[in-house]
Amino acid sequence: MLEIKxxxxxxGKKKVLKGINLTIEKGELVGIIGPSGCGKSTFLRSxxxxxxxxxxxILLDGIEIRDNDKLRLMRRRIGMVFQQFNLFSNMNxxxxxxxxxxTLNIMSKESAIKKAREMLKKINLLDKEKFYPNxxxxxxxxxxxxxxxxxxxxxxxLFDEPTSALDPEMIGEVTNLMREIAKTKMTMIIxxxxxxxxxxxxxxxxxxxxxxxxxxxxxxxxxxxxKDERLKTFLSKIKNI
Amino acid sequence: xxxRIILLISLLCFLITGxxxxxxxxxxxxxxxxxxxxxxxxNNIVGVDIDIAREIAKELGMELEIKDVYFxxxxxxxxTGKSDIGAAGISYTEERSREVNFTINYMDAKQVLVIRKNxxxxxxxxxxKKKIAVQLGTVADDYLTSNYPNIEIIREKKFxxxxxxxxxxxxxxxxxxxxxAKELLNDNLxxxxxxxxxxxxxxxxxxxxQELLDVCNKVITRLKEEGKIDEMLLSHMGITTxxxxxxxxxxxxxxxxxxxxxxxxxxGLRNTLIIAIGAVILGVIIGTTMAIIRNVHDTKGKFKILxxxxxxxxxxxxxxxxxxxxxxxxxxxxxxxxxxxxxxxxLSFGINSGAYVAEIVRGGxxxxxEGQKEAGFALGLSYLQVMKHIVIPNALRNILPAxxxxxxxxxxxxxxxxxxxxxxxxxxxxxxxxxTYDYFFPLMIIALIYLCITLVLTKIFAKIEKRLNHxxx
Numbered sequence: 001m002l003e004i005k006x007x008x009x010x011x012g013k014k015k016v017l018k019g020i021n022l023t024i025e026k027g028e029l030v031g032i033i034g035p036s037g038c039g040k041s042t043f044l045r046s047x048x049x050x051x052x053x054x055x056x057x058i059l060l061d062g063i064e065i066r067d068n069d070k071l072r073l074m075r076r077r078i079g080m081v082f083q084q085f086n087l088f089s090n091m092n093x094x095x096x097x098x099x100x101x102x103t104l105n106i107m108s109k110e111s112a113i114k115k116a117r118e119m120l121k122k123i124n125l126l127d128k129e130k131f132y133p134n135x136x137x138x139x140x141x142x143x144x145x146x147x148x149x150x151x152x153x154x155x156x157x158l159f160d161e162p163t164s165a166l167d168p169e170m171i172g173e174v175t176n177l178m179r180e181i182a183k184t185k186m187t188m189i190i191x192x193x194x195x196x197x198x199x200x201x202x203x204x205x206x207x208x209x210x211x212x213x214x215x216x217x218x219x220x221x222x223x224x225x226x227k228d229e230r231l232k233t234f235l236s237k238i239k240n241i
Numbered sequence: 242x243x244x245r246i247i248l249l250i251s252l253l254c255f256l257i258t259g260x261x262x263x264x265x266x267x268x269x270x271x272x273x274x275x276x277x278x279x280x281x282x283x284n285n286i287v288g289v290d291i292d293i294a295r296e297i298a299k300e301l302g303m304e305l306e307i308k309d310v311y312f313x314x315x316x317x318x319x320x321t322g323k324s325d326i327g328a329a330g331i332s333y334t335e336e337r338s339r340e341v342n343f344t345i346n347y348m349d350a351k352q353v354l355v356i357r358k359n360x361x362x363x364x365x366x367x368x369x370k371k372k373i374a375v376q377l378g379t380v381a382d383d384y385l386t387s388n389y390p391n392i393e394i395i396r397e398k399k400f401x402x403x404x405x406x407x408x409x410x411x412x413x414x415x416x417x418x419x420x421x422a423k424e425l426l427n428d429n430l431x432x433x434x435x436x437x438x439x440x441x442x443x444x445x446x447x448x449x450x451q452e453l454l455d456v457c458n459k460v461i462t463r464l465k466e467e468g469k470i471d472e473m474l475l476s477h478m479g480i481t482t483x484x485x486x487x488x489x490x491x492x493x494x495x496x497x498x499x500x501x502x503x504x505x506x507x508x509g510l511r512n513t514l515i516i517a518i519g520a521v522i523l524g525v526i527i528g529t530t531m532a533i534i535r536n537v538h539d540t541k542g543k544f545k546i547l548x549x550x551x552x553x554x555x556x557x558x559x560x561x562x563x564x565x566x567x568x569x570x571x572x573x574x575x576x577x578x579x580x581x582x583x584x585x586x587x588l589s590f591g592i593n594s595g596a597y598v599a600e601i602v603r604g605g606x607x608x609x610x611e612g613q614k615e616a617g618f619a620l621g622l623s624y625l626q627v628m629k630h631i632v633i634p635n636a637l638r639n640i641l642p643a644x645x646x647x648x649x650x651x652x653x654x655x656x657x658x659x660x661x662x663x664x665x666x667x668x669x670x671x672x673x674x675x676x677t678y679d680y681f682f683p684l685m686i687i688a689l690i691y692l693c694i695t696l697v698l699t700k701i702f703a704k705i706e707k708r709l710n711h712x713x714x
Contacts, residue, residue, distance in 0.1 A: 050618065072623060082616060084612050086612035088616070088631050089635055103622065103626055104620075148620070152620060152621070
């Protein structure tokens with residue numbers, strides 16, 4: 001269970017997050033939508049402390065995530081997938097995937113390689129294990145990045161606009177992989193502009209605007225019966241496109 | 242990789258200590274391009290001064306070690322105790338005697354004017370408004386400077402360069418000591434009959450070493466009484482072979498093969514390579530450390546004092562010429578310790594290079610995308626793990642061209658090592674030219690060697706770059 005209590009973030013004088021309270025249960029598939037600059041990415045990045053919150057508390061199963069010596073252990077439990085994939089460009093596909101679990105002594109090199117190959121096989125990239133990131137397409141990179149996170153066996157995975165940097169024909173291969181992961185009862189929190197995907201995939205959707213959560217409900221409630229005027233405007237704009 | 246570095250370092254240590262065995266030695270500083278007083282013959286330095294110094298060493302029961310440095314470094318060598326005696330046809334002057342002690346004079350030398358035979362200078366009075374070349378820091382230099390304000394003085398590092406100027410019509414005359422002047426006369430050059438000034442040669446010894454001065458004076462007095470010094474002079478006169486119309490092959494033969502002169506080039510090459518490799522390793526270690534200190538400070542706010550020191554180091558080193566750093570390290574910091582000049586070279590060039598490498602590496606670290614670091618942190622990796630396995634390897638790839646540039650510059654920079662007596666490539670060509678009176682082949686050959694080193698380095702860097710960029714064949 002992930003609890004967020006009165007989370008605030010300021011960049012200088014600018015208030016980006018203005019007090020967020022939220023509880024996410026295990027296995028929930030949470031989508032976060034909202035206009036650009038509403039703070040949704042900052043919020044997501046605050047959860048594993050890539051952004052240091054100015055105020056408030058984040059607790060994972062009752063343990064607070066803070067900038068202390070436990071932070072690295074907490075981060076292992078929270079995976080993250082980035083918009084720009086962020087594969088390590090000096091390592092090939094296989095090394096990208098096994099580097100962290102082997103370096104952190106979570107598993108032996110042999111079992112890490114075995115597991116990585118099993119996963120690569122599932123997504124049909126086994127023949128690319130010796131390739132370097134610059135030799136892969138965007139969709140391939142993002143799927144490798146997701147597997148890199150999965151091998152750490154996290155309890156939650158944060159997706160920060162995972163399909164925004166992809167060509168349209170590659171979005172499907174990434175979202176399909178995400179659907180596969182959802183079957184394992186993984187807790188997933190997704191910031192995305194891919195409304196269709198959020199609507200069909202997520203069990204719960206948050207609408208953020210101006211650093212606050214404005215509406216919090218099931219996918220049906222948010223997309224079919226929006227209450228707040230701002231949410232209505234936001235959805236109507238998207239439909240117009 | 243670690244093993245290889247250790248191997249390389251131990252090899253370097255071996256090479257350095259290999260050239261520096263510990264024995265009771267009398268160290269003589271000279272500039273061996275002043276026949277008949279000191280010059281190279283069959284790769285040994287010989288001459289009148291050397292003969293006298295040997296007598297002194299014999300008297301002391303010590304072994305003579307000869308150090309070939311620039312003339313204007315000799316006083317400093319003796320003053321700082323790097324050498325025991327300085328002898329290079331050094332004329333007594335008030336100013337010099339304030340810095341070091343002079344022995345009694347062992348030879349009187351006239352300063353004469355060397356001119357071209359077709360010159361319109363017939364007597365001293367014709368010198369007005371003419372261009373005269375001298376060797377920097379010599380009596381001739383002092384004398385002209387203080388007595389002939391209307392003469393344009395060209396100060397050359399070596400008097401051979403002054404003679405070249407004369408032959409090439411760049412100057413109208415060269416003022417120098419009579420005896421060596423006679424050694425280099427040829428069909429086109431002559432000595433103006435009237436001597437300008439007479440001076441006295443003495444050897445120089447540190448003011449702190451009265452004992453050695455006494456021994457030297459005793460030996461010189463004895464040699465003078467026995468008429469040995471004139472004998473020595475005679476035996477060294479007319480040794481230099483001069484032919485004016487040598488064929489190109491003869492010139493090449495004289496420069497490289499005759500007297501095994503290529504040995505100088507090989508020794509120079511060896512020293513240049515040892516210093517360059519040692520300095521590169523040291524520079525990379527220092528530079529990377531500085532860059533990481535600065536990066537930790539900039540990103541995490543730690544290491545305030547270390548960061549300040551690193552910035553000061555970079556500013557000071559980049560703000561001063563490397564030749565000054567070399568001389569300060571040798572003559573000031575290592576003033577009293579008996580450290581190998583090769584080691585001083587490695588240290589000095591390594592420290593110099595470190596400042597440039599630091600900025601190159603810092604730029605490289607900054608060039609690695611924030612995203613890759615964040616991905617590392619998000620996986621639970623520590624700052625050090627992210628630095629070591631992700632940031633540094635990627636930075637290395639980005640900075641490789643700049644780093645290659647720095648290494649190539651460094652190889653050529655080692656040529657100033659001659660200032661503290663290191664026989665590196667450039668000095669090797671100087672030594673050969675001082676025997677053949679011809680700069681062409683020695684200069685061309687070492688230029689070619691530098692070029693080859695650079696080409697090899699460029700090839701190596703291109704290979705590494707290709708590998709780091711994961712280019713598939």
